Amino acid sequence: MKLGVKMRRICLLIVLLFIQFIYAQDIIINELDEAWKKLENTVSTGDFRSFKSVYHQDAVLVNGITKNSYPIKNAFEGWEKGFIDTKSEEIIANIDVKFSERLFDEFTAHETGIFHYYTINKNGDKNDTYVHFESLWVKKNNKWKMIMEYQKSRTTEAEWNTL
Template sequence: MKNIRIVITLMLTLSITISNAGTPKNDKIETPNDSLRLAELNDFWAEVSRTVSEGDFEGYKATYHEDAVVVFTTGENKGSVSIAKALRNWEQDFIDTKSGKTRNSVEFRFSQRVGDETTAHETGIFAFQSNNGTGNDNPKQFVHFNALLIKRAEAWLLVMEYQKSKATEEEWNVLE
């Protein structure tokens, strides 16, 4: 009896291996749920862009879970901080943008987007540009980032934002 179980197990394993042998590992078939999630996340990132360009601090703050963490490994200030601390550091930029003193914009492009109905991990590059009131735009800053999101009460929220490293415009142009 024991030998029969071993033979059946081996046959099932071999059958699964053979049936998967012709399937490319990198081909991802998008399901209707993926399409819905990506559409919702596209709306989410459009809202983040809107809040930055309009200086809508409360709207921007609402895109983060209250316990979110921001990780920086670019620039001089490497480390991780709570979203509450990060928002305190960023609030003046939003006030200045809302008053017209500065202009800021951010765009997002992605190299990988994985998740399910209530979780998402997004990898890509964001392009941030600022005008500090002089009338001249500073060069766009391109940054590789990862974002971990959860969906709560029909809204996507950032749980973790990881600003990994500087990116180039060429890398940006490769992404859609």
């Protein structure tokens, strides 16, 4: 076989492997985006059971605001009332996320960004919270589960808008 033919085959193989790598990355990002969409939807509908299913059963919440770390189950106890109020239409709740960094492979992911959580009560009063966060995910049985949520610090709408 001539050297030119071998080189073309090698180049073609490299291009195909690169395309496969890019495609695989897109699939992972899409899967993670779907997990976040599920989380966002559960907050806005007050579906507490589905919200909890986004998290791994052994997940940990690291709260940089209060300087604590505890099992996510303890955090659920504090968050449940907001879901009850949302489901009963006492409040409107929503969460949005923006990412500054997303590191991942086929089975693990670490994401950094800001989330914007807000509620609107029956009087129309809006309560906005912006928080720097990190999340750590694992993929088990073809499902992404958050295993660690680190709420690092509060931030501002201005910083949210620049991200």
